[in-house]
Amino acid sequence: MLNGTNFKAWKEAVEIILGCMDLDLALRAEKPTPNPENPDEDKVEKWERSNRMCLMIMKRSVPEVFWGSISESQNAKGFLDVVEQYFTSNEKVDASSLLAKLISMRYKGKGNIREYIMEMSNLASKLKALKLELSDDLLVHLVLISLPTHFGQFKVSYNTQKDKWTLNELISHCVQEEERQQREKTESAHLASSSQNRKRKNNKDVVERTSQLKKVKKDENTPTCFFCKKPGHMKKECPKYASWRVKKGNFLSFVCSEVNLAFVPHDTWWVDSGATTHISVSMQGCLWSRPPSDNERFIYVGDGNKVTVEAIGTFRLQLKTGFHLDLFETFVVPSFRRNLISISSLDKFGFSCSFGNNKFSLYQNSNVVGSGSLIDNLYLLDVVSSNKENFHIDSRGTKRKINENSATLWHKRLGHISKQRIQRLVSDEILEPFDLSDFEVCVECIKGKQTNSRKLGAERAKDVLELIHTDICGPFPTASWNGQQYFITFIDDYSRYGYLFLIHEKSQSLDVFKSFKAEVELQLGKKIKAVKSDRGGEYYGRYDGSGEQRPGPFALFLRECGIVPQYTMPGKPSMNGVAERRNRTLKDMVRSMISHSSLPESLWGEALKTAVYILNRVPSKAVNKTPYELWTGKRPSLKHLHIWGCPAEARPYRPHESKLESRTVSCYFVGYPERSRGYKFYNPTTRSFFETGNARFLEDVEFGKEENIRNVVFEEEPVIDSDQVLVPITIPVPTPVIGDNHGVIPDIVPTQDNIEVLPQIPIEQAQQSQEVPLRRSTRERKSAIPDDYIVFLQEHEDGIGLTEDDPINFCQAMQSSSSQKWIDAMKDEMKSMQDNDVWDLVELPEGVKPIGCKWIFKTKRDSKGNIERYKARLVAKGFTQKEGIDYKETFSPVSSKDSFRIIMALVAHYDLEIYQIDVKTAFLNGDIEETIYMM
Structure with missing residues (x-):
């Protein structure tokens, strides 16, 4: 019987019953059309009989409460389609309940584990029918999570293997593991029974000899302690036995071996599959601690020696992925040389690991939360020590050489666009060719773009300004630095070129559109023909007292200009998919950019402008060229792009700059100016913005934890054009001449070699005759x-x-x-x-x-x-x-x-004498691993 929540099961049951009765012809085929030349009345009569029977059986299984809601139909297939359309809205509820049931399932060790896994697979199949598909790898992880604790070693074994299991392989391994555990229980019970029988046989004579004593004490109700041999209490109640147990204590057993006795920094953490608990050599990073109990005072290591435990606490590690890993019940053992992370302890909290290619990954709920590499036959966890509680980073660490051919670097520079878009930039020769094999998983993209929905296609316009998509997004929970809480976008349907404006209120949409309309129509020499938007009050109008929606100022202005307004249907924002998708893409990019940077959330407006600037210069699926090229007719250049939010040393324009004042300001890159060529920077010290073209970008800087900000003076990096040249500068460097292999030592004469340094100097500066004073670096x-x-x-x-x-x-x-x-x-x-x-x-x-x-x-x-x-x-x-x-x-x-x-x-x-000696030729650390060439 159909009850509103079992439509899928009801439909399957009806089709099975009608098929078994050979009455499903009306559901499988249309009614045959009669042919006067070759009439076949039997087929028509058979179809009509099948149609009547199907209608009667289906109506009989539908409760009377639903008859008024389901329209009448004389066709069985049409009636089934109406019922399906009426109950299709319940699929979300069914999917939600099935998913909750699948996630909450736990195997209690009763019954057959094969049937249990097949039941979970059946739920996954039902979810797939509801258009919510779960991958086999995810289902395998869900099954492993639901297994009880006595399958712990089995789960650790899977996590440490490189290969993944299919569902059938998992069922086979689980069945074997369960049978092995049952055999061990049976053997253990058999051994216990045999031991008890032998004990009874050996004590048979003792029982016979003490039978008379038992008869004497049979009438006595006072028990005797087996520990202190005194009557009046039992052994478990004996105070001497309790104090003896406390004094004796229980020592933990811990297996560990150190393969490398070289100096290891105390802030590094190493993953160990043989460790039974986490080990720390110091209290650094400890959130809270407690003294060890009596049975936790010592632990035994692999060589049989015992070491002292000073404290037990919880340590928090910040991984390079941004994930905070808390290590509970960590033993502080200063005598150890390394901090160790126990895989078995991580497994108890739902973590899993995979190893291979000298690397390993740490997962939680099938998401990558950490990684590491193999060093000295141990896996080192990638941990960062920068403190990002404040938006302003208080330290800067070592600077590595930037690989300009890195796909990951350009992915971040281009606002976290997809790999396919980067490939198109390379194929269109906008970017230089480089290897995309190092394109790694971007955690910021996962945080900002994770979704399950899909995008639908639409017909494009034939020319620019034929159709403009617009939409307003907001309010944002955090206002921008200038107080705006909304932004409005205008996207050309043909080129996908977009404009974005930050506004304080939705009522400003008309003023912004007038400014946009005047600019684009004058620049392109064409008129806007149509504007597509939703039915929001700022576009269509407000409702009056009668409940009817009247045209507002925006709609009236479009009518006056002869622009055709296009509105979406109520509750159908997907009809304006271009604007909705653009807003979603912008927010995804902004979330990723802010997540990657250390800037405050109030700069989301600057990040939005930068995201629009980037999207106008990169291709998309909708157009075969970049929007910038379709809008302006010119190919875009991406050489000037940098990672949003990266630290920089910029030189602002200061007309009254003193000679001893620092030439640069430590700031952060936040965008590109709208009406000039250069860069826009944010100074966290003064909380102000400034624009300049002279800056050095620190796009590959590792942030330290306890280092102060260094006042670094860099060379200027002006925004140069293609007509600028590079002028060589010759610097003499004295070097000594070393003798040859024949042992003849010639006179040591200073020589000079010329080293050419090619700084980026515009040709206008090179032609100046005046001397440029040398700049001295003030870097500490x-x-x-x-x-x-x-x-x-x-x-x-x-x-x-x-x-x-x-x-x-x-x-x-x-x-x-x-x-x-x-x-x-x-x-x-x-x-x-x-x-x-x-x-x-x-x-x-x-x-x-x-x-x-x-x-x-x-x-x-x-x-x-x-x-x-x-x-x-x-x-x-x-x-x-x-x-x-x-x-x-x-x-x-x-x-x-x-x-x-x-x-x-x-x-x-001892009344001794001490002498100081000087070794004439001593080579400390004389053996080096590298080959060094000196001149």
Whole structure:
């Protein structure tokens, strides 16, 4: 019987019953048309009989309460279509209830697990019939989530495998796992029964001997404690037994082995599948903590030793995807060298992992929330330490070299457009060809664009301004920096070129449209013919007292200008799909851009303008060219685009700038000016905007956690045209000449090599005859010694080490009165390096950049200040290298103050004498992994 919620099941039952009775002809075929030449009355009569029977059976199964709502029909197929149309609105409710039932299903271990998984598959099939399709991978994860805790090791095994299982494979593995668990329970029960029988047999004589004692005590009701042997209480109630248990304690067992004993930073976290709990070496990042209980004071490691647990708490890690990972019940063990993340502990909270290609991914509810890479045979979790609680980033970390051919970089520069649009830009030769294989999953796009709906096509106009789509979006919960809460868009149907205006109220739509109309009609020399919008009051008009909607100012203005208004049907915003889709695309891009940046939400208006600027210059599915090209007839250029919200060092126009004032301002890029060529920036210090064409964009900067803002002065980056040229500048650099392989040390003579630097200088500036003063960088360089190393004495302190008479370069050494002694010291240094095979003289390979070298001169003096000898050292200019590209920096710890005090105490205690020695040629960290070319 049809009840309004079981239409699908009712329809299937009716079709099955009619088919079994061979009465479904009227549902399968149309009524045959009679032919006077060849009449076939049997077919017509058979169809009419099938039609009557189908109508009677279907009407009989429909309750009387629905008869008035369902229109009469003499055709069985038509009657079924009417019923289906009447109850089709309940499909959303059915899909929602089926999905809720599927997600909430849990296997309790009773019954057959095969039937349980097939039931979940049946629900997924019903959802697919309701146009809500679930992938096989998602269904597999839902089944694994619904399994009970004793399938925990089984789920961990799946998460650590590279290959994915189909639903049939999952059923097979689950059945095998359940049978294995049942066999283990049976064997355990059998062993317990056998052990009990043996125990009874061995104690048979003891029972016989004590039977008389039991008869004596049978009448006594007072129990005896088996622990303290005193009557009056039982063992579980014994106070001595309770205190003994507390004193004894229970130690946890923890298996861990460290494969690399090198220095590991304390803020790195490593994933370990063998760890049974999370381990932290310090309290850094701990949200709250508690002291360990008696049975948590120690844990055992792989070698059998036990280590002390100082505290147990919850740690929060911020992953590079923006996800906050909370590690509960983390043991703080300072004696460990690494922070470890237990996979089994993550699995208890619904996380899963996948490993392969020296990388791993962390999932939650089938969404990627974290990733990592294989380092030293362990997987390192990608964790960031930047504090993004405030919109203004208070620190800037290391700057990497930007890969201009990165698809991910251009994806962010173009406002998070799709990969297909980037491919079209490459194929249209608007962008330079580059490899799209590094196009990774963008978490910001997932956050801003996740949807299940689809877009419908429509017929396009034949020329520009034939049809304009418009719509108003808002209000936004956060007003823009200028107080606007709405925005209105105008999109040309032919070219898809769009305009956007920020407004305070919807009533401003007419004034904005007048401005838009005057501009586009004058620029294009054509008239707007039609405007399509919804039936909102700002477009169509307001309702009067009689309930009728009267034309408003906007509609009356269109009538006066002869523009044909086109309105959507009530409740059908999809009829104006171009404007609705444009608004959705803009909001998706703005959410992604703001999510990727660190700017406040009040700048959503600037992000909207930038998104419109980008959409006008990138292709879409609706047009075969870019909107900019169809609107203006010119090909767009994308070379000037940068990532919205990225940090920048910009030079604003300041007519009264002092000579010592910083040339640039630390700011953020927020868009492109509407009426000029340049960039728009936001200064978070003054909370103001300014426009300039001279800026350096920091699009690939990693944000540190505890570093201060560095005042960096960069070279100007003007917006140059194609007619500007590059002028070379020659800078002489002195370098020493090193002897050959035959051991002959020639005279050391300073030489000069020319290095050409090509800065971006417009030709107008190059033709100026006046000299341009050199600019000095005021960047505060970070010390090469890490913060966690202690340096008690340096050579420049207290006049120790380099004296005022020591030359600082080769020229000063040759001009000093001790020039011959310095030459002998340099020859001695060269001979020592040749004897120790420090280098090999080779030809410089193609494409390799050598590093320079210099001489360090130092006078060695005794305790009375007399000169003992002259020391010259040849060192490489390692500061010209870039971290992670041509070197890995290493450090050696210095002796601590405590060690020095211990040595002095031993000397004083045993009345010893201490001498200081100087090793003539010592190479600390002499073996390096990289091949370095020096000249």
